[in-house]
Amino acid sequence: MSNLKKLAGQTAIYGLSSILARSINFLMIFVYTSYLNKEAVGSFTGIYALIGFLNIVFTYGMETSFFRFSTGKNLDPAKVYNTTQSLLITSTLVLGGGLYLAAPWLSELLNYPDQAYLFRWTALILSFDAILAIPFAKLRLSNRAFAFAGAKMINVLLNVFFTLLLIIWIPELISAGYLQEGWLGYQLNWGIEYILLANLFANGLIIPYIWWKAGFFSFSLDTEIIQPMWKYAIPLLFMGLAGVTNELVSRLLFEYLLPENFYPGLNPREAAAIFGTSVKLAILMNLVIQAFKYAAEPFFFGKSSDKNSPQLYANVMHAFIIFCSLLMVAISVNLDLIGYLFPAGAGYDTAFFIVPILLMGYLLLGVYFNLSIWFKITDQTKYSFWITLAGAVVSLVVIFTTVPVLGYLGGALSTLICYLVMTSMCYYYGQRNFPIPYQTSRDLSYLVIAFGLSYAGFFMDLGSVGLNFFAKNSLVLVFLAWLGYREKNLVLAVLQRKKSR
Structure with missing residues (x-):
């Protein structure tokens, strides 16, 4: 029991720190859209999608391999280590x-002429x-x-500090006459540059602290360890690439697939800024899914040997869909x-009509996470690779065929x-290999x-x-009342339990 309490406590710490960090990063979009032009916000959308993709390449599954080979x-x-x-x-x-070294070539390829420094950073x-x-x-292992969560939060807060300093505070000091433009090379016409520099400064400053907390290492390349780790990591690399393709490829490719003058008065990069902002709003659903994932994963595995676990998994899925459906309507x-x-007249709200579609997509990703328990507890994780790969292929096909139109x-x-296909495949194969009595029709x-x-x-x-506020939110209340009526047995059971306490 003490081990379970310890695990639950650590899960809460990891989850809270991750969600808080993501929430702070989410709020920064309002800073970017208020103080930077759409060209800069569009660059932020595209370059950070590229960073997310290349992060998988740079680490190539070694985190998971480190966990695996450090234990057992x-x-x-x-x-x-x-x-x-x-x-x-x-x-x-x-x-x-x-x-x-490839920065000059990459800057030309991605339409950032004379800005090779962006890709060096x-x-x-x-x-x-x-x-x-x-x-x-190693801190997690x-x-x-607390050391892990604290370091993550320090990193995020440093990033926020440097972002505010470079984008808001220094321009205000220049405007007030306390500083001159050109101070330490500062340029008022920069935008994405300062987002990247803030990230770079924050990451660079945290390195000594993390190495101190985790313990310094001695350089060693033991081939007896490297060879099996490499074999273990390569499949994880391809799985990670497929997964990040599903998540980021639309933001990475959008401006390059959109025809010129598709939206009057906007170039493709400015349109990408508007698209990326709507995606950021939909990521509110992802924050909930992340919180659920941190809490549910150890719970699912802990109950896997219980003979009643299939019914339990079905009940969790049902509760998840109820909550997230209500959240989707409320947002x-x-x-x-x-x-x-957002700034008045900037036009960021012109793409808000896609947010419910994106919310539904991320909700289905959460459903997929629920469904995926079958291949995790039956050690058939090969299905994860093929399902994720299918999602990546579908995502690419849809993007290339629909964005230009x-x-x-x-x-x-x-x-x-993409997530509808992944969810359907996971449900189909799951019910064949590990039947779970989901309330499919009702859900x-x-x-x-x-x-x-x-x-x-x-x-x-x-x-x-x-x-509008009262009329729109009355729909949330109507939906909530209808859910309460449909789930009256569940509501009565909860009330009865509280009463018995």
């Missing part, structure tokens, strides 16, 4: 150096991320949850209020269809009704902000 392989954990960290530093020098950010990966993993009907947080809608559909009806109400509320316009 009769190897000295210190030796595994030294070898893994040394290997990552060596490969980072090669990959980071190659990207640094990108190479440094990726390199710092890679050499921090194993020390962070050593059950030092969608209030998108007009969220729009007030449908613009924002095409990008959103790629997310929805699907909740999803369909929630999706319909989301768009009904989004398009509702009674001509007054106050009237």
